[in-house]
Amino acid sequence: MEFDIPKVLYFHLSLLILVASSTIEASDSSSLSSSAAEILSRFQQYLQINTAQPAPNYYEAADFLVAQAKSLSLESQTIEFVKGKPMVLLKWPGAHPDLPAILLYSHTDVVPSELHKWMYDPFSAHIDQNGHIYARGSQDMKCVGMQYLEAVRRLKASGFQPLRSIYLSFSPDEEIGGHDGAGKFVESEFLKNLNIGVVLDEGLASPNENYRVFYGERSPWWLVIKATGAPGHGAKLYDNSAMENLLKSLESIRRFRASQFDLIKTGLKAEGEAVSVNMAYLKGGTPSPTGFVMNLQPSEAEAGFDIRVPPTADPESLERRIAEEWAPASRNMTFWFVQKAPVHDESGNPIITRTDSSNPWWGLLEDAIRKAGGKLQKPEIFPAATDSRYFRRQGLPAVGFSPMANTPILLHDHNEFLNRDVYLKGVEIYESIIKAYASYVEDGGNRESRDEL
Numbered sequence: 001m002e003f004d005i006p007k008v009l010y011f012h013l014s015l016l017i018l019v020a021s022s023t024i025e026a027s028d029s030s031s032l033s034s035s036a037a038e039i040l041s042r043f044q045q046y047l048q049i050n051t052a053q054p055a056p057n058y059y060e061a062a063d064f065l066v067a068q069a070k071s072l073s074l075e076s077q078t079i080e081f082v083k084g085k086p087m088v089l090l091k092w093p094g095a096h097p098d099l100p101a102i103l104l105y106s107h108t109d110v111v112p113s114e115l116h117k118w119m120y121d122p123f124s125a126h127i128d129q130n131g132h133i134y135a136r137g138s139q140d141m142k143c144v145g146m147q148y149l150e151a152v153r154r155l156k157a158s159g160f161q162p163l164r165s166i167y168l169s170f171s172p173d174e175e176i177g178g179h180d181g182a183g184k185f186v187e188s189e190f191l192k193n194l195n196i197g198v199v200l201d202e203g204l205a206s207p208n209e210n211y212r213v214f215y216g217e218r219s220p221w222w223l224v225i226k227a228t229g230a231p232g233h234g235a236k237l238y239d240n241s242a243m244e245n246l247l248k249s250l251e252s253i254r255r256f257r258a259s260q261f262d263l264i265k266t267g268l269k270a271e272g273e274a275v276s277v278n279m280a281y282l283k284g285g286t287p288s289p290t291g292f293v294m295n296l297q298p299s300e301a302e303a304g305f306d307i308r309v310p311p312t313a314d315p316e317s318l319e320r321r322i323a324e325e326w327a328p329a330s331r332n333m334t335f336w337f338v339q340k341a342p343v344h345d346e347s348g349n350p351i352i353t354r355t356d357s358s359n360p361w362w363g364l365l366e367d368a369i370r371k372a373g374g375k376l377q378k379p380e381i382f383p384a385a386t387d388s389r390y391f392r393r394q395g396l397p398a399v400g401f402s403p404m405a406n407t408p409i410l411l412h413d414h415n416e417f418l419n420r421d422v423y424l425k426g427v428e429i430y431e432s433i434i435k436a437y438a439s440y441v442e443d444g445g446n447r448e449s450r451d452e453l
Helices: 007-031 035-047 058-071 142-157 182-187 189-194 242-265 315-326 360-371 388-393 420-438
Strands: 075-082 085-092 101-107 132-134 166-171 196-201 213-217 219-228 276-284 300-309 333-340 380-382 398-401 417-419 441-443 446-448
Touching (some): 035 058, 035 420, 058 075, 058 085, 075 182, 142 166, 166 182, 182 388, 242 333, 315 333, 360 420, 388 398, 417 420
Parallel strands (some): 101 166, 196 398, 213 380
Antiparallel strands (some): 132 417, 213 398, 441 446
16 A cells, blocks of 8 residues: 655654664764774784785785884884794883883784685685674784784873883794794793793684683694505405504594593583594505505505693603504504604693782783673683793793684684674773783782882
């Protein structure tokens, strides 16, 4: 049914719609106006720099970061422990440079992407209608590096003066092990001269409202097991063939993996507390122009495994299991490690950062997050590996933390994104943490306020 709207009523309705529309636009504009929009724009610019392995554009990223430092009047220098792999180090000098400094650590490289499996180009930093910022590195971990900078920007604008010096480092190669980045950094006299007291590094997103924080991580052991034996006809059954021995090893490893996985599934252990074992590759057979020779049992077979060992585990016991059960010499088997990171320090203690009263930085972190309106989950062991392990091995307290609550875990995944509101809230969280850390002085185990100096 059709009906006519009187002209006067039509005018008033149009006016109401116009006012409502203006109100909505004003509301949207205010949520992203001025500083917030600029903060997001800078984040997008950093995300748009293609620093994906295996050919990261490190120099473009370094130029961008040095430009940010200049805009904030921060001291900056670019160091290459390995040629072609620059680390950018920024400094905000403290009023008491004799106090141990704060290191806000991040890495500039990101993992590769399968372009055809993304909704948007992974280096476009596209923001959709829900405020999701799609980009490789949006969670891992360009977000954290830029949040550090934005938090410093806010603190400077507020007139805050740190007591402790604050360093921001942007390092290369974390995604391929960090050996030429953090690995070289921690071994250098350069780091020792910085007089670092505490390190902040990356964490993981949290699907719920509570932030996740990490005090340790699992050490990567990359294991190769090789079985040998006399070759034989494909129809022959005989003992100690290479394939048969490797299959026995795989079955033993599978049972161990299942036992560890059961502990996680039943809630008896968190993911970071179990020993994970996953096969990375399997190699065997005799190649032929059309594939493999099917009527010949090969004389060699090999498999590679990615093992992650938590600091709470007994590494000596695991090594015995490998030597005696997974790859016994009695079955013509050998093994070696492509990589074998230490689980304990030289004194046999787990390589972890304490989360009790013996570590004042932990209490400061908890207080600062709470003051900024955040909540923390129970501290965890990181299930994978980050550059934090290099600093912890040097005896430095290092905390893994990325302020991403109510966010799916998408690091290394297709369509990695971070919501703009979560990102902006993270800036506030870091502002609170940095302020607390930079204001802290310890004297005989007691905390002193800035006013007492």
